[in-house]
Amino acid sequence: MNFPEIALTHLDNLWLQVTGTLCNIACTHCFNNSGPNVRTFGFLSIEKVREEIGSAVRSGVKEIFFTGGEPFLHPRLPEMLSFSLEHAPTTVLTNGLLINDRMAERLARIEHAARYSLEIRVSLDGYTEEMNDAIRGSGVYRQALAAVARLSRQGLLPLVTIVRTWSDEAELATLAAFSSALRAAGYGRPRIKMLPALPLGRELERSAETPTDALLTEDLLDGFDRDLLMCSNSRLVTDRGVWVCPLLVEKPDARLGSTLTDARATYELRHNACVTCYHYGTICGNVSALIEGPDAQSERENGNL
Amino acid sequence: MKQLALFGGIYNNYRALEAALEDARRRKADDLYCLGDLGAFGPYPDRVYPLLRNYDVHCIQGNYDNSLAGGLADCQCGYTDPRDNHFARISYNYTFKNTSDQNKAWLRTLPESLRFDVEGRRVLLCHGSPRKMNEFLWETTSPDSFLEYLLDKANADVICATHSGIKWHRALAPNRHFINVGVLGRPENDGSTNVWYTLLTLDGAEVKVEFVPVEYDFEKLAVDMEAEGLPIQFIETITTGWWTTCLEVLPHKERARGRF
Numbered sequence: 106m107n108f109p110e111i112a113l114t115h116l117d118n119l120w121l122q123v124t125g126t127l128c129n130i131a132c133t134h135c136f137n138n139s140g141p142n143v144r145t146f147g148f149l150s151i152e153k154v155r156e157e158i159g160s161a162v163r164s165g166v167k168e169i170f171f172t173g174g175e176p177f178l179h180p181r182l183p184e185m186l187s188f189s190l191e192h193a194p195t196t197v198l199t200n201g202l203l204i205n206d207r208m209a210e211r212l213a214r215i216e217h218a219a220r221y222s223l224e225i226r227v228s229l230d231g232y233t234e235e236m237n238d239a240i241r242g243s244g245v246y247r248q249a250l251a252a253v254a255r256l257s258r259q260g261l262l263p264l265v266t267i268v269r270t271w272s273d274e275a276e277l278a279t280l281a282a283f284s285s286a287l288r289a290a291g292y293g294r295p296r297i298k299m300l301p302a303l304p305l306g307r308e309l310e311r312s313a314e315t316p317t318d319a320l321l322t323e324d325l326l327d328g329f330d331r332d333l334l335m336c337s338n339s340r341l342v343t344d345r346g347v348w349v350c351p352l353l354v355e356k357p358d359a360r361l362g363s364t365l366t367d368a369r370a371t372y373e374l375r376h377n378a379c380v381t382c383y384h385y386g387t388i389c390g391n392v393s394a395l396i397e398g399p400d401a402q403s404e405r406e407n408g409n410l
Numbered sequence: 411m412k413q414l415a416l417f418g419g420i421y422n423n424y425r426a427l428e429a430a431l432e433d434a435r436r437r438k439a440d441d442l443y444c445l446g447d448l449g450a451f452g453p454y455p456d457r458v459y460p461l462l463r464n465y466d467v468h469c470i471q472g473n474y475d476n477s478l479a480g481g482l483a484d485c486q487c488g489y490t491d492p493r494d495n496h497f498a499r500i501s502y503n504y505t506f507k508n509t510s511d512q513n514k515a516w517l518r519t520l521p522e523s524l525r526f527d528v529e530g531r532r533v534l535l536c537h538g539s540p541r542k543m544n545e546f547l548w549e550t551t552s553p554d555s556f557l558e559y560l561l562d563k564a565n566a567d568v569i570c571a572t573h574s575g576i577k578w579h580r581a582l583a584p585n586r587h588f589i590n591v592g593v594l595g596r597p598e599n600d601g602s603t604n605v606w607y608t609l610l611t612l613d614g615a616e617v618k619v620e621f622v623p624v625e626y627d628f629e630k631l632a633v634d635m636e637a638e639g640l641p642i643q644f645i646e647t648i649t650t651g652w653w654t655t656c657l658e659v660l661p662h663k664e665r666a667r668g669r670f
Contacts, residue, residue, distance in 0.1 A: 115559070165559025168551065193553040194661065222550040222661040262666055277492060294670065296658065297491075332542070391661075 108373040109323050111336045116365070117167040118339040118390070119158065119193075120351045123149050123182065124174035125344060129202055130242045132230070134268055134312075136305040136378075137354050139174045146174075146354070147344040151181045155188060157342045160365045162192045170196045170389070172341075172351060177203035183211055190219035196391055198266070200245065201227040201252030209252070213259035224391050225263040226298065227253050230270065232279070232286040240270070240311075254291035264391060266298045301385045303352060304377045321374045321383055334382055335389055336372045340365060351389055352378050411613040412528050415439035416535070418572030418607070419472060421595025422452030422505065424461060425634075426605045429626035430594055431465045437622075439609065443524070445572040446472025446537040448517070449505035450485065451595055451644055453634040459513050471520040472537040472573065473544040477502070478509055479517035488544040491658035498656065500641060525566070528612040534566040538573040547571055547590060549578035550663040557588045568617060570610070575599075575653075576664060577606050579619045587617055594624065597651040599660075599668040603628045604651075 125146030128139040138145070158169060169189045176182050176197050189195040204212070204227075216223040229249050231237030237246040256263045265287060271279050280297065287295035302308055331337050335350040346360045347368035353359035353376060362368030374383075382388055415434035420427050434442055444467050449455045462469060471479070473486040485502040489495050522543060523536040539545040540560055557580060561569060568587045576599065577592030592598060592606035604623045611618040628648050635645045643654040652669040660668070 117556075162553075162555045165555050165562075167553065167556040192555065194551040216662070220550070221553060222548075222663045224662050260666065262662060280492065296665070 107323070108375045109321055109326050110371045110373050111331060111334055112371045113340070113369050114332060114337045116161055116164050116338065116340060118170060118335070119161040119166050119168070119365070120170045120172060120339060120341040120389075121149060121154055121157065121185075122146055122173060122341060122343040122351070122354065123154065123171050123176050123185065124178045125149075126174050127178055128173060128175040128200070129178065130175075130200055130245055132228075132241050132307070133310075134230070134240060134270070134302055134306075134308040136303045136308060136352055138306045143174075148179055149342065149344055151185060151188075153342075153344075154185050157365050158189055158192060164365075166193055168196065168390075169193045170198065170351075172198045175200055175203070177208070183208075183215060186212075186223065187215050187218075190215065190221055190223060194221040194224070195219075196224040196226060198226045198228070199252075200241070201249040201263075202245065204252040204255060206255055209255040209259045209261070212256065213261055216261060223261075225256060225261060226266045226391070227256075227263045228266045228268075229253075229283070230268055232282040250287070250290040250292075253287065257292040257294075262294055262296055263292075264296045264298050265292075266300060268300045268302050270302055298391065300388055301381055303381050303388075305352060306355065319377060319380045321379050325383065329383070334374075334379075336374070336379075339389070340368055350382075352382070411611065412441070413437070413439050414528075414533075414610045414612075415442045416570055416589075416591040416608040416610055417442070417444045417467070418577075418591045418593035419447030419450065419474075419575065419595045420444065420458055421447060421450040421593065422455045422458060423595045423605070423626075423631060424452075424454060424457035425628075425631045426594045426624055426626045427458060427461050430605075430607045430622075430624045431461060431467070433622060433624060434607070434609075435465070437609065442467040443535055444469040445535055445570065445591060446470050446520075446543075447474045447572065447593070447595070448472070449474045449478060449509060450487075450501050451640075452631065452648075453638040453640060455505050455509045456513060459516065468524065469520050470524055470535055470537060471517065471522050471543070474502075474505070475517045475520060476522075476543060478506060478514050479520075481514075486544050487656070488538075488546065489656060489659060494656045494658050497641065497643065501644070504638070504640065529614055531567045531612055531617065532565060533568045533570070533610075533612075534564050535570050537571060539571060540564040540566070540569060544573065546574045546659055547588075548574055548576070548661050548664055549580075549590070551661045552580070552588070554580070554582060558582055558586075561586050561588070568610070568612075570608070574659075577608065577621050579621075581617075585615060585617065587619065589619055592621065596647050596653070599653040599664070600651060601669070602651045603649065 131140030591608035
């Protein structure tokens, strides 16, 4: 079978997997199987982070993202964020468990000193303890909400990232419930980003999806804005080389080189997750994936769209 | 020396447009440009067009104009949040219904960008970014390295854009500039009711950027909007200067400066 090929148009987004697959929790939908004692991928050194940021800046990078695993397990993360923010807007993806008062204060200092925006994305998967902890583990809900409230008290507005595990019909009600849970926890101006569930890693077992479901074809991409696909604008640096995007890190064919400069090759879209990216577009960026709830559906049915 | 008046998104705000045009005339600007998004948000879309023609404003297409001209189902604003899209649909459906076929046909004739040389400097006018009509370029998420890449790629010394709704300017070595000219359509989320346009002066090697505040009768605009049945949330933005909708695209720093 011939898979569609996507070239790197421009490196807009540099992703750094700073703590590899090491995490302090093991979510049931984790797309890269991160967890405690999972060392498939290891930590990046601060020297490596500086070197690859330098290389990305020379080629005109637009945004830098820190991911893992859990990035706050890296003892030098705050230094890395400060360095990154000297050059570009920076985002860190976290479960929030390690953000105590001292860390929240430190992050606020880093943010206030920076020319560019710092986004702290805290993951949450339910608006009740029961819903969230079934996916993320016991006690995580309370700790994540406490972290969000701490950041809010410091004047920061974290982006709460929720993976969509509900139906279209429940969309607006679910968003409203998340919003009121966050307000009740002390986050007065909640910002929420929705992500689609990805048919990768532990999510395959959770949703019982068949991994050979759907693949992209040239026909599907005909007339489609290929710039929405991360492979056209992103690369992920890990301790084992550079991958085409943050999602395909467990696929050996998605490793494109050992450094950013030699990882610019075109990529064949041969995975189910590529279909998710195609449907929702730019899913790893800081805005919500393009998900339309019942509101849009009824508009369409009424002929208003 | 040449002085250019640069207007960003008008969003149907014909009252602010008229005040800005008068101001630019008083200041004796040599040429007037509008960087697109004539429609959206405000009342009576067709009232914008005669003003643009009477004052001889050179216009380019924004995503809104491109949608209206092509009869598309949405504004291509680039929002992804469900609430943002809900309000974007109300405004687009209203503007689509109330823009005449003649004006839609005129929008079809507009270029997507304009390029010219002034005093030896290469100037590019576009709506979102040189590479994409609906790309948001915010001050705190557009690093120097990226703007330099855009200037190199566009073979330009000065790039002017709008789309995001908040003005800013970055000077880059050697004497290159990126300018977001702001918008006339709604205030810029700072609690003030005025809107903004940009005066760009090119004088030999000197490039001068001045952001001009425009006061206009926003209370009359609010009455117009109410009469047209536009959402209360839109009217609130006009009368308070704080954005109440389409906020989820804002980066952290820009969002933190606002009220909502």
